[in-house]
Amino acid sequence: MRELIDAVVNAEDLGGLVEKVPTPMQGKSFSLEELRGTLERAGADPEAIDMDTIVSIFRPANVAPGKENIVSVFRNGKREFYQLDPDLYRAVTAADKEQMHTLVRALNFPVRILRSGIVNTLEFWLRNMFRDQFAAMINSRNGYIPYVDLIRGMYHVLGRTDTFTKFLAAGGAQGLRQSLDRRYLQHDLRNILATSMKDKTMNIMRNPLEAMRALSELSELGTRVGEFSKGIKKDSSVRGIKQAAVSARDLIDFGRAGTWGRDINKISAFWNAQLQGLDKTIRVFTNPRTAPKALAKALAVITAPTAALYYKNKDDPRYQELPQWDKDLFWHFWIGDTHFRVPIPFELGVAFKVVPERLLDYANGSDKPGDDQPFRDLGKTTWDTVNVLPEISALTPWIEAYSNKNFMGAPIVPRREEDLLPEEQAGPYTSNTAKLIARIPGINDNYLTDRVLGSPRKVDHIIRGYTGSLGQYATQLIDAATDAAGLTERPPRPTADLSDKPMTKAFIGSEFGGSTDSIDRFYERLDKLTEQQRRAERSGRYFEGAGELKYLQQIKKLISDTSKQIRAVQSDKNMTPQEKREEIRRLNLMANNFARMGLGLEDLEYEDVY
Numbered sequence: 070m071r072e073l074i075d076a077v078v079n080a081e082d083l084g085g086l087v088e089k090v091p092t093p094m095q096g097k098s099f100s101l102e103e104l105r106g107t108l109e110r111a112g113a114d115p116e117a118i119d120m121d122t123i124v125s126i127f128r129p130a131n132v133a134p135g136k137e138n139i140v141s142v143f144r145n146g147k148r149e150f151y152q153l154d155p156d157l158y159r160a161v162t163a164a165d166k167e168q169m170h171t172l173v174r175a176l177n178f179p180v181r182i183l184r185s186g187i188v189n190t191l192e193f194w195l196r197n198m199f200r201d202q203f204a205a206m207i208n209s210r211n212g213y214i215p216y217v218d219l220i221r222g223m224y225h226v227l228g229r230t231d232t233f234t235k236f237l238a239a240g241g242a243q244g245l246r247q248s249l250d251r252r253y254l255q256h257d258l259r260n261i262l263a264t265s266m267k268d269k270t271m272n273i274m275r276n277p278l279e280a281m282r283a284l285s286e287l288s289e290l291g292t293r294v295g296e297f298s299k300g301i302k303k304d305s306s307v308r309g310i311k312q313a314a315v316s317a318r319d320l321i322d323f324g325r326a327g328t329w330g331r332d333i334n335k336i337s338a339f340w341n342a343q344l345q346g347l348d349k350t351i352r353v354f355t356n357p358r359t360a361p362k363a364l365a366k367a368l369a370v371i372t373a374p375t376a377a378l379y380y381k382n383k384d385d386p387r388y389q390e391l392p393q394w395d396k397d398l399f400w401h402f403w404i405g406d407t408h409f410r411v412p413i414p415f416e417l418g419v420a421f422k423v424v425p426e427r428l429l430d431y432a433n434g435s436d437k438p439g440d441d442q443p444f445r446d447l448g449k450t451t452w453d454t455v456n457v458l459p460e461i462s463a464l465t466p467w468i469e470a471y472s473n474k475n476f477m478g479a480p481i482v483p484r485r486e487e488d489l490l491p492e493e494q495a496g497p498y499t500s501n502t503a504k505l506i507a508r509i510p511g512i513n514d515n516y517l518t519d520r521v522l523g524s525p526r527k528v529d530h531i532i533r534g535y536t537g538s539l540g541q542y543a544t545q546l547i548d549a550a551t552d553a554a555g556l557t558e559r560p561p562r563p564t565a566d567l568s569d570k571p572m573t574k575a576f577i578g579s580e581f582g583g584s585t586d587s588i589d590r591f592y593e594r595l596d597k598l599t600e601q602q603r604r605a606e607r608s609g610r611y612f613e614g615a616g617e618l619k620y621l622q623q624i625k626k627l628i629s630d631t632s633k634q635i636r637a638v639q640s641d642k643n644m645t646p647q648e649k650r651e652e653i654r655r656l657n658l659m660a661n662n663f664a665r666m667g668l669g670l671e672d673l674e675y676e677d678v679y
Contacts, residue, residue: 086154090139093150176336179463179535183338186537189281192575193538196412198288203414204346205292207366208353210316211299215370218295225294226287236297239314242290243324293317321349337459343415344457350416371414371421378402379429386677390585390661394478397423397450401578406679407567410578419454423447449478466534470527471520481530483584484592485632485660488625491523496583497563497639497653500544501551503528542571560642563649581678582657588628591664595621624667631660654679 138158141150187193202215225233236242300313318324325348326334326341334341353363378400382388387408388401395401398418400411413422424447431443465476473481482494492507503525506512513519521527532540551557568579598618605612612618635656638649655675662672 086157088152090150090152092148173332173335176461176463180336180338183462183535183537186535186539187338188285188537190538191281191572194281194285194288195572195575197285200412200414201289201292203370203417204349205296205320206370207363207417208320208349209296209299210359211296211303211313213292213296213299213320218299219288219291220295221298222291222293222295223287225298226290232298232301233294235301235310236294236314236317239297239310241293241297241314241317243318293320296320319349321345333459336461336463338462340457340459347416347455347457350420367417367421371417372425374400375422375426376429379426383430383433386673387581390581390587390673390678392479392584392586392589393446394450395578396426396586397446398477399578406580408578408580409576410568411576416454419451423450446478453478466531467521469534470524470531471517473527475530480584482524482526483632484588485628486526488629489632489636491519491527492525493636494527495525495636495639497649498565498569499525500529500532500541501548501557501559502544503532505557538571560640561644561646561649563639563653564646580654581661582654585661585664587661587664587668587670591621591624591628591667594668595625621667624663627663628660631656631663 138153138155139150140153140158141148143149198219202219205213205218206215224230225236294317297313297317300316301310303309304312323342323345325345330341330344353359382401385403387403388396391401395410398413400413400422402409402411427443427447469475470481473487475481486494491513492504495504506528507523507525509522511518512523521531529541529544532544536543548557548559552559566580567573567577570577595618598614598621601614602612602618635653638644638652638656641649644652658673658675658678665672
């Protein structure tokens with residue numbers, strides 16, 4: 070604060086923003102009679118003193134009464150008071166932080182739950198730590214080396230070394246994704262990382278949320294301290310330390326927000342994080358001093374691997390049948406039969422992974438129907454990345470459920486289940502909790518509740534939309550408890566794979582099945598022809614695509630019948646989990662081949678995708 074005051078006072082044309090005010094003096098009066106005991110112990114003769122005398126003393130006060138927008142700083146051990154311009158005062162003190170309107174306070178409650186439910190999970194931690202390394206390397210001013218400098222930074226944090234102390238003193242930790250609570254790093258984390266494996270296990274079991282928050286902050290701090298340590302190696306002077314802290318904080322500064330930004334972030338869970346990521350990318354690539362190095366690094370660590378994986382996957386049906394949004398937002402590769410699904414950086418990924426990949430697809434030609442297939446949904450993917458219009462997180466799960474689109478643009482209820490009754494829209498891993506909610510009497514009597522709460526898949530989506538992955542784990546625990554108590558009875562589920570496990574699903578993708586690229590494009594073609602038919606009927610014109618539309622409608626019924634067979638397998642109480650898995654695989658392949666038949670493509674064989 071003192072440095073800010075000095076900078077404004079010494080700057081030209083900014084003197085009106087800060088004005089020094091006299092140090093207020095606080096007076097106190099008392100009679101000498103009140104000090105009789107003290108005077109006697111000091112050797113004074115009370116009889117020689119007029120004990121009725123009133124004495125007044127004045128000391129510097131801690132506050133300046135009667136004035137607004139006052140801050141105080143210490144200079145040479147003495148407190149000084151300054152009156153700031155109201156806007157500057159709000160900016161540096163976040164004075165209206167707690168002055169939330171009742172409506173904003175209500176909308177902020179689900180935001181805080183959602184952030185906690187998403188951020189405090191192993192999957193988020195692993196994926197985010199992976200993404201952060203790309204951003205740190207490209208945005209770094211000091212030559213950050215992914216993972217190497219992360220580990221070095223973690224060493225400084227856990228050891229509370231002199232480097233970490235300097236980092237904190239210079240303000241490097243003020244731009245974290247979560248507000249940093251020192252207790253997690255100085256107390257709880259040390260307990261979690263106790264020497265005894267038994268102690269570690271017990272601490273994590275007692276404080277799982279604190280453990281996850283500590284790990285998230287540790288990895289983020291490790292990245293920033295790694296950048297800071299490289300900076301002070303170049304220049305360890307006071308100025309160099311300040312510059313290194315700025316560089317560390319500005320890898321992506323999540324604390325960078327004005328009064329309006331903080332208000333918006335109270336009702337939109339990750340709005341500021343998205344805004345700051347986009348802003349940092351623009352600043353780096355529009356700055357002539359940083360753009361060349363950043364471009365070279367982005368091409369090396371994002372575009373080059375993308376090109377290599379494209380040529381490896383372009384003829385693999387398992388990759389080609391992934392939904393377009395999945396191919397856009399993740400790198401995919403297979404080792405044996407294991408499908409690895411690695412998240413791409415957000416803003417950088419669209420520019421240096423998605424666009425080059427689409428261009429490669431265009432250059433190599435596409436056997437998919439439609440001239441725009443190589444660039445299908447590219448505009449939507451780009452818009453979702455650069456769109457910083459805030460959304461009200463308290464309403465988002467309901468809006469997504471009503472429109473049947475999650476935040477990635479994928480359908481919540483697969484297209485092949487849309488013709489089923491809402492209460493039948495469930496998969497093998499839909500929670501019993503969601504199924505019970507969907508069967509509540511009266512849910513189906515109202516169009517809106519039937520369209521949203523009547524579908525178990527959408528109920529699960531709403532639960533996750535408010536509570537993140539932690540809510541999903543909570544419903545799984547509830548299901549297990551009700552099963553153990555004999556309150557519910559579920560048929561055996563198909564054998565699960567690594568993509569269904571809490572930790573491994575961060576980087577392991579699901580196997581072929583469900584929503585595929587062919588099924589998505591089949592329904593897009595069907596919807597397009599249906600709309601064209603309606604327009605032709607309204608205008609009294611002959612519809613040339615009537616034959617194709619009738620053919621696709623017949624295929625749609627075949628796909629729908631296959632979905633009913635899958636539901637029957639899921640509900641079967643006599644089949645083993647492995648038998649269910651194999652039968653559902655066969656039916657998924659059948660449904661996909663029906664869609665390919667409607668698109669004029671060859672069938673896939675079982676060995677092509679499993």
